[in-house]
Amino acid sequence: MPRSRGLGFRLATLAAAGLVAVVALPGSRPAQADPPDPDGHDFGDPLPGLTADELARFHAGKEAFEEVEGVADGVGPVFNGSSCAECHNGEATGGGNATLSTRIGAVVDGRFDPLVRFGGPTLQTRGIVGLQGYEYAGEVVPPEATVVARRRSPPLFGLGLVDAVPDDTFRELARQQHDRDPATAGRPNLVPDLRTGDTVVGRFGWKAGLGSLFDFAADAYKDEMGITVPGFIRTPDGRTIGEENAPQGLHDLLRYNPVESPNEPDVEDIVLFTDFMTFLAPPPRGEVTREVRAGEAVFHRIGCATCHVPTLRTGRHEVRALDRVRFHPYSDFLLHDMGALGDGIEDGSGRGSEMRTAPLWGLLTQPAYLHDGRAATIEDAILLHDGQGRNARNRYLDLKRANKRALSAFLNSL
Numbered sequence: 176m177p178r179s180r181g182l183g184f185r186l187a188t189l190a191a192a193g194l195v196a197v198v199a200l201p202g203s204r205p206a207q208a209d210p211p212d213p214d215g216h217d218f219g220d221p222l223p224g225l226t227a228d229e230l231a232r233f234h235a236g237k238e239a240f241e242e243v244e245g246v247a248d249g250v251g252p253v254f255n256g257s258s259c260a261e262c263h264n265g266e267a268t269g270g271g272n273a274t275l276s277t278r279i280g281a282v283v284d285g286r287f288d289p290l291v292r293f294g295g296p297t298l299q300t301r302g303i304v305g306l307q308g309y310e311y312a313g314e315v316v317p318p319e320a321t322v323v324a325r326r327r328s329p330p331l332f333g334l335g336l337v338d339a340v341p342d343d344t345f346r347e348l349a350r351q352q353h354d355r356d357p358a359t360a361g362r363p364n365l366v367p368d369l370r371t372g373d374t375v376v377g378r379f380g381w382k383a384g385l386g387s388l389f390d391f392a393a394d395a396y397k398d399e400m401g402i403t404v405p406g407f408i409r410t411p412d413g414r415t416i417g418e419e420n421a422p423q424g425l426h427d428l429l430r431y432n433p434v435e436s437p438n439e440p441d442v443e444d445i446v447l448f449t450d451f452m453t454f455l456a457p458p459p460r461g462e463v464t465r466e467v468r469a470g471e472a473v474f475h476r477i478g479c480a481t482c483h484v485p486t487l488r489t490g491r492h493e494v495r496a497l498d499r500v501r502f503h504p505y506s507d508f509l510l511h512d513m514g515a516l517g518d519g520i521e522d523g524s525g526r527g528s529e530m531r532t533a534p535l536w537g538l539l540t541q542p543a544y545l546h547d548g549r550a551a552t553i554e555d556a557i558l559l560h561d562g563q564g565r566n567a568r569n570r571y572l573d574l575k576r577a578n579k580r581a582l583s584a585f586l587n588s589l
């Protein structure tokens with residue numbers, strides 16, 4: 176079950192935290208926190224400033240995103256969920272929840288094998304039953320897998336803004352990081368666009384393995400819901416998005432698949448999901464108190480902001496609400512070598528130890544932290560930073576208690 180904590184809880188926490196005195200922070204950058212959300216929007220709301228037509232697309236898309244689909248719609252033979260909202264519903268439709276999805280692989284002679292022939296890299300743990308006497312068992316981790324990683328269902332609030340950031344922005348960020356300190360610099364995950372095959376900058380998923388919301392919707396429709404929409408290209412790890420997932424990789428079983436869906440799924444569904452996510456507003460920001468501002472300065476001073484970049488800007492966009500907008504995801508969406516925190520899976524050009532900087536907006540609403548939810552608290556998540564994040568973690572450990580408290584107030588306000 177998702178742990179749902181609303182804004183009321185957040186404000187109460189901050190009010191309590193506000194009793195703590197703010198300490199002077201010599202050498203810190205001026206705090207740049209924005210005032211409390213001027214639009215007063217809530218989780219799950221559409222972006223402010225949409226046209227009537229865009230708003231209608233948001234609502235139609237939301238309905239599709241929430242729709243529970245069955246065998247007649249093409250679900251199966253194996254799948255993980257029967258609606259997008261099943262895994263993305265914390266706080267509101269589009270939020271994250273504690274559902275974990277499993278990735279597998281094996282490293283043979285130093286090379287990563289996504290085990291497509293055994294049902295990898297994404298397992299579907301449920302199978303359709305009782306259809307014309309056919310029964311499909313859900314997939315299990317095959318003995319061949321030497322890497323097994325769980326990934327948490329993240330919130331999708333504000334991702335339309337991330338989608339609208341030009342590829343060059345991420346390339347430039349990586350360059351700047353490299354100029355400043357090659358030891359902690361990230362790099363973009365270069366992945367194919369699933370429609371054109373062109374190389375684009377990946378930004379979605381815990382490994383930034385996909386480049387657009389449209390591509391993610393197609394991929395999730397197939398890999399999480401078992402609904403295949405023809406017409407997509409093969410990914411570098413050998414999956415074909417336009418082909419049915421074979422249960423446990425056994426293509427022979429597919430030949431007996433009796434499912435001829437009367438409602439042939441088409442690209443229209445993917446467009447609807449994409450519309451909903453594109454127009455979904457970022458999570459509302461909590462109150463910015465004096466302590467929150469002090470915590471923000473600490474965040475910059477100990478190097479968190481190197482990767483958790485506070486502000487990005489969208490490029491030119493036909494949707495006015497997405498056109499050259501500054502927003503605050505607290506991520507560079509680049510891959511960083513996180514040492515022991517890496518999940519061992521290779522994704523696009525992303526290596527086993529590399530993970531995408533997790534955006535920190537809406538942090539308070541997460542049911543658990545880090546890609547597999549291994550951290551129960553925000554502090555645990557910080558302490559598990561390894562590899563390129565290790566120095567920042569060590570600087571966190573050296574903080575005085577009041578500074579830790581201020582940082583915590585700041586993180587809880589995002």
Ligand code: HEC
Pocket residue numbers: 255256257258259260261262263274275276326327328329330331334378379380381382388391392395396399400448452
């Ligand atoms: C069974 C649970 C489940 C279902 C059903 C599901 N998702 Fe997800 N979703 C996940 C998980 C787990 C991840 C993280 C995947 C990864 O990093 O590889 C994710 C990630 C995403 C992301 C990337 C978020 C980010 O921060 O970059 C998008 C976009 C997304 N899902 C959209 C959808 C859509 C659209 C649907 C319906 C077609 C859907 N999901 C159905 C579990 C699910």
Ligand code: HEC
Pocket residue numbers: 359477478479480481482483511513516517530531532533534535538541543544545546547553556557560563564567568571
């Ligand atoms: C070198 C880049 C880097 C630095 C520096 C860094 N982080 Fe992270 N952070 C990441 C990455 C990558 C992840 C995702 C790791 C994962 O889930 O496996 C992450 C995840 C997190 C999460 C968990 C988010 C979630 O939704 O689960 C929190 C909280 C966090 N970082 C806070 C901080 C704080 C506070 C600092 C400064 C002390 C910091 N980070 C410094 C890269 C960095």
